[in-house]
Amino acid sequence: MEKITIRHAEKRDAAAIQAVYACPNAYTGTLQLPWPSTDKWESRLAATSNHISRYVAEIEGEIIGELGFEVYEQPRRRHVASFGMGVKDSYQGRGVGSALINAMLELTDKWMNIKRIELTVYTDNHAAIGLYKKFGFVIEGESKDFAFRNGEFVSVYHMARIK
Structure with missing residues (x-):
């Protein structure tokens, strides 16, 4: 299996992220x-915020997935974050989602003091539901x-x- 690299998304990644969601x-x-x-x-990546972060997954320099997460700003919910992600169709089922979630959990658990992470998933998206349960x-x-x-x-x- 190819090595998956996770890194912070940059403005220059806009076209590659667009290709993921296409x-x-x-x-x-x-x-x-x-x-x-x-x-x-490009607009999403240019907008800087302390409560929204975006990460990409790469194999040999090709962006194959993206994960964005948001920490809630409301004072009584600052311990909560939510996320969404997408993986290129040709790379689904190859560990990309797991790599992105692992990176997010490393950050939220060890560096951000996030206690609760929320998401919504379509009830018919069995692969994603299985991944999240994992x-x-x-x-x-x-x-x-x-x-x-x-x-x-x-x-x-x-x-x-x-x-």
Whole structure:
């Protein structure tokens, strides 16, 4: 298996991140829309914030995945973060998601004092649900008709990991 490198996303990565979310599985499994624009990703990467971080996964210099997480700014929820990620279709099932989540947990557990990490995942995204469970995330609830995808409403699970 190829070595996966995780690093902080840079402005110059916008086109490569756009290519991740242009993959059908990546935009179908997230709240992203098809045909993402590079300009949108350039704007996201240019906007600096102390509470939002973005990381990319690379193999031999090719960006194959992205993970963004946000620490809540509300004073009573500063111990909580949420995240979302996407992996290029051709690299799914090859450890990229695990590498991204491992890096995030290293940071949140050992450096940021984050106690709770939350996410939403489509109820039919069995691979992602299995991945999250592997890292200690549990299903806490379900929202029916949460999002509109490919011509129909779909439900999500709310999952969380408490350290």
